[in-house]
Amino acid sequence: MKFTKAIVAAAALSxxxxxxxxQTLEAVKSRGHLLCxxxxxxxxxxxxxxxxxxxxxxxxxxxAVGAAIFGKDGKVKYVPLSAKERFTAxxxxxxxxxxxxxxxxxxxxxxxxxxxVGVNYYDGQGFMVRKDLGVKSAKELGGAAVCTNTxxxxxxxxxxxxxxxxxxxxxxxxxxADEVVAAYDSGRCDVxxxxxxxxxxxxxxxxxxxxxxxxxxxxxxxxxxxAVRHGDSQWxxxxxxxxxxxxxxxxxxxxxGNVDEMKGSSNPEIKRMLGAEANFGEQLGLSQDFAxxxxxxxxxYAQSYNANVGPDTPLKLDRGLNALWNNGGILYAPPxx
Numbered sequence: 001m002k003f004t005k006a007i008v009a010a011a012a013l014s015x016x017x018x019x020x021x022x023q024t025l026e027a028v029k030s031r032g033h034l035l036c037x038x039x040x041x042x043x044x045x046x047x048x049x050x051x052x053x054x055x056x057x058x059x060x061x062x063x064a065v066g067a068a069i070f071g072k073d074g075k076v077k078y079v080p081l082s083a084k085e086r087f088t089a090x091x092x093x094x095x096x097x098x099x100x101x102x103x104x105x106x107x108x109x110x111x112x113x114x115x116x117v118g119v120n121y122y123d124g125q126g127f128m129v130r131k132d133l134g135v136k137s138a139k140e141l142g143g144a145a146v147c148t149n150t151x152x153x154x155x156x157x158x159x160x161x162x163x164x165x166x167x168x169x170x171x172x173x174x175x176x177a178d179e180v181v182a183a184y185d186s187g188r189c190d191v192x193x194x195x196x197x198x199x200x201x202x203x204x205x206x207x208x209x210x211x212x213x214x215x216x217x218x219x220x221x222x223x224x225x226x227a228v229r230h231g232d233s234q235w236x237x238x239x240x241x242x243x244x245x246x247x248x249x250x251x252x253x254x255x256x257g258n259v260d261e262m263k264g265s266s267n268p269e270i271k272r273m274l275g276a277e278a279n280f281g282e283q284l285g286l287s288q289d290f291a292x293x294x295x296x297x298x299x300x301y302a303q304s305y306n307a308n309v310g311p312d313t314p315l316k317l318d319r320g321l322n323a324l325w326n327n328g329g330i331l332y333a334p335p336x337x
Contacts, residue, residue, distance in 0.1 A: 024228070024235035025069070025285055028096055033075045036062035037095035040080045040177060043201040044309040044317075045101045045121075054078045058099040060304040061120055061226050063297070064242040065097060068290040073297040084151035084175050087112050090229060097239050099226040101198065103153045108227075117240035119225040120301075121309075122321040122330060124218035125157050126196040128203065131213050133190065138217040142167035147180050147189035149173065154194050157220040181205050195222045200315040238284050244333040245291045248273060249300035251324055251333075256299040259292060273336040280336060291336075301331070 028034050038046035038058055046056040059078065066076040079095050090098045091113055102108075103123075104116040127138050127146075135141065138161070148154045150173040162169045172189045174180045181202050184192040192199065196214060203209045226243065228236050249255065252270050254262045263274050271277040274295075275288040284290065298304065305322065309315045323329025 024096055024232045025238065028069060033077050034062060034066045034069065034097070035095045036065075036076050036078050037081045037086055037089050037098040037100055038062075038078050039100050040082060042101060042177065042198060043204055044197070044313060044315045045201065046078070046080075046099070047201075048078075048080075055308060057120055057304050057308045058101060058226075060246070060298055060308070061099040061239075061243055062097060064246055064294045065239055067293045067297040068238060068242045068245075068284075068286055071287065071289075071293050082151070082175050083149045083177075087114065090114060090227060093229075096235075097226055097228050101195065101224050102227060103195075104223045104225055104227075105153060113230045114227045115230050115236050116225055116227045117236050118243045118333075119223040119331075120243055121197060121224040123195040123197050123222040123224055125154060125193060125220040125222055126199055126218055127215045128184075128192045128199045128212050129190060129215065131211055135215065138215045138219070139165055139167075141169065141191055143169065144191050145170045145172055145189040146191045146193055147172045147174070147184045148193050149177060149180055150175050152194075153220070153222070158193055161219045177202065178205075195224070197224075197309065197315070197317060200309075200317055204314045234285055238286065241280075241284065241291075242294055245273065245294045246298065246301040246304060247324075247331060247333040248336060249291075249295045250302045251326070254295055254300060255303055256296055259295045263292065269336050 038054065041047050044056055046054060046058040048054050062076050063073055067073055081089050081100060086098055086100055086102065089095050104119065108114060109116050129135050146158055146169050148158060148171060155171065155173060158171065172183060174183060183189055185206050196218065199214050203212055206212060226239055228239055252267065254270060262270055263276055265271060272280065274292045275281060279288045281288045281290040309317045311318060319329055321330050323331060325332040
């Protein structure tokens with residue numbers, strides 16, 4: 001009897017899961033475009049130009065999802081969100097995916113009805129100060145006024161760091177990132193703290209960027225990546241494997257410039273990824289060439305990184321932890337197999 005009940009329960013759960021699975025994908029197809037939650041303007045990650053065109057490594061994740069579904073680029077609408085409102089927007093269905101320099105944590109993954117589906121930038125929190133303060137270490141910041149964003153892990157990390165080092169401090173928090181930048185630039189606080197990539201990005205907005213330095217301490221782990229709503233496993237897989245495709249393409253030497261040639265490669269994994277062998281797209285509810293469309297229209301991870309945040313951009317960020325696992329970093333994706 002117990003065995004029979006278990007089978008019935010499992011079947012019921014399977015039915016419920018199957019009914020929910022196609023929900024987001026079908027909604028996106030019916031609408032004709034993807035709704036992507038992004039920042040309100042963080043250079044290198046998600047930032048609009050004066051014509052309203054969005055660029056950044058977070059933007060490229062959504063571009064990849066759009067290309068996987070629609071077969072070409074441009075089928076994405078970007079919804080700028082503050083740190084405070086980003087999770088509510090995803091929960092309520094205002095956006096289909098959140099790709100907004102957001103840290104993957106236990107509580108966010110388990111108590112907000114969200115699911116993180118990968119990491120597109122490994123980061124850590126740091127501190128920026130004016131050079132004329134003469135500060136060389138974060139441990140010299142006792143009594144400082146610290147500017148940051150409200151509704152972020154940053155506030156909690158700062159509290160832990162200062163308490164752990166028995167230092168007093170005053171937090172000056174704002175909802176919008178540009179408000180934080182303006183307050184720091186005007187001298188309302190001594191220190192600006194956020195993810196180190198964010199400091200590099202926001203420093204480009206200061207009146208005199210060269211007058212500021214980022215201190216050497218990294219006080220946290222900040223794995224940044226896209227999130228979707230719980231309960232739609234097919235949609236989670238689509239976003240996850242859109243990001244994975246960009247990472248694996250770099251590892252296999254496939255990029256937007258050679259992807260057509262690589263369709264004829266003898267490498268078994270390249271053939272599987274690009275749809276020449278095995279139809280992995282069908283398992284996601286997508287076309288057989290979904291990964292080809294991602295690489296052709298968006299590029300691989302290295303192309304996205306170098307164009308948006310790399311050494312030749314204003315952010316000048318070396319790959320570091322974000323190098324591939326076989327090149328000194330920790331960036332890694334499961335194989336196409």
